Amino acid sequence: MEVSGTHDFGTRAIHAGQRPDPSTGAIMTPIYQTSTFVQQSPGKIIGEYDYSRAANPTRAALEANIANLEGGKHGLCFASGVAATGAVIHLLSSGDKVLLGDDVYGGTNRLFNRVFAQLGIETVMVDMTDLDAVKEAIDERTKLIWLETPTNPTLKIADIKAVAEIAKANKVTLAVDNTFATPFLQNPLSLGADIVCHSTTKYIGGHSDSIGGVLVTNDPDLHQRLKFIQLSEGAVPGIMECFLLLRSTKTLHVRMQRHCENAAKIADHLNNHPKVEKVIYPGLESHPQHELAKRQMCGFGGMITIYIKGGLEESRAMLEKTHLFACAESLGGVESLIEHPAIMTHASVPAEHRAKLGITDNLVRLSVGIEGVDDLIADLDQALG
Numbered sequence: 001m002e003v004s005g006t007h008d009f010g011t012r013a014i015h016a017g018q019r020p021d022p023s024t025g026a027i028m029t030p031i032y033q034t035s036t037f038v039q040q041s042p043g044k045i046i047g048e049y050d051y052s053r054a055a056n057p058t059r060a061a062l063e064a065n066i067a068n069l070e071g072g073k074h075g076l077c078f079a080s081g082v083a084a085t086g087a088v089i090h091l092l093s094s095g096d097k098v099l100l101g102d103d104v105y106g107g108t109n110r111l112f113n114r115v116f117a118q119l120g121i122e123t124v125m126v127d128m129t130d131l132d133a134v135k136e137a138i139d140e141r142t143k144l145i146w147l148e149t150p151t152n153p154t155l156k157i158a159d160i161k162a163v164a165e166i167a168k169a170n171k172v173t174l175a176v177d178n179t180f181a182t183p184f185l186q187n188p189l190s191l192g193a194d195i196v197c198h199s200t201t202k203y204i205g206g207h208s209d210s211i212g213g214v215l216v217t218n219d220p221d222l223h224q225r226l227k228f229i230q231l232s233e234g235a236v237p238g239i240m241e242c243f244l245l246l247r248s249t250k251t252l253h254v255r256m257q258r259h260c261e262n263a264a265k266i267a268d269h270l271n272n273h274p275k276v277e278k279v280i281y282p283g284l285e286s287h288p289q290h291e292l293a294k295r296q297m298c299g300f301g302g303m304i305t306i307y308i309k310g311g312l313e314e315s316r317a318m319l320e321k322t323h324l325f326a327c328a329e330s331l332g333g334v335e336s337l338i339e340h341p342a343i344m345t346h347a348s349v350p351a352e353h354r355a356k357l358g359i360t361d362n363l364v365r366l367s368v369g370i371e372g373v374d375d376l377i378a379d380l381d382q383a384l385g
Ligand SMILES: *Cc1c(COP(=O)(O)O)cnc(C)c1O
Pocket: 080, 081, 082, 083, 105, 107, 108, 148, 152, 177, 179, 180, 198, 199, 200, 201, 202, 211, 212, 213
């Protein structure tokens, strides 16, 4: 079925990029587990495909599906979220400058500041919620702004539309990492971003069983350049991974609705909990960018960050006591996870920078799953108690 942008998200999630297999009628896109494709005569290919690093029908279906969900024309899938990020950085040349959000994903920070810095690409970290700081940091060498919203773990919300206007005025490319929000809650391209990036490992995959990344754009020139980098570097996903992700996107809207409902109830509960000092959740009125979140997103997501009363000892005790919330890195799966950013996901961020961002020893991050919410609340209560 051909689906257009006017169809409901759920309809597009299930049908976009897919049609029954023309050779058998199979309703699900087959796993075309093949490296190469036979040619009729040298250089004369039978269909659209010659070699699976360049393109593969299962991957093409996934790329079209996710592009549609982001309201974009072109999608490109990668072996991981950081591989997708690296492809964007390869658009740059030595001497170019990048503005990077000051609390982006740790692996993104590492890639810019420790891998591409060696190739002469300069990175400047900026608080993207401060639009004057963004404007001030731009100069004639600035070629890319890399924005993440909501951020991790402090869930700061940046104004994508406002940053896009600044980027446009200065002829700078804006890439938005939309992993935390997902295309269901927020579509950066519609707000003026040039490129959207996801780690599909998280909510898009949703079942904690695969690693992947995707880039989406509406700009045919950007798409061709990124596709050339994808082909040349070869960090493409396996075919089985693409099949798993096609299966996942079909339920993205249903999962996200439940993630949001559960997280809202848990945030409310923890907000009134005697053992909790502070709750950060974009859906709470106390969140500094609550109004912006309401405007920019159509739900507040499944991530909650809390400051518990006490320090490292109390945090450790809580993380050892939860049963349903499993202590693990990563996020966005159907099962609930709990983690301690200072020791786990953000250990590689220098202590001084961690302190500046508010990543203290009593900070705990929850990825709220889609289990029964009363069970999740009871689990947190007994762990805090
Ligand atoms: C996990 C994550 C990444 C990196 O993705 P991988 O699939 O682990 O390579 C990038 N950005 C955000 C926001 C993430 O959470």
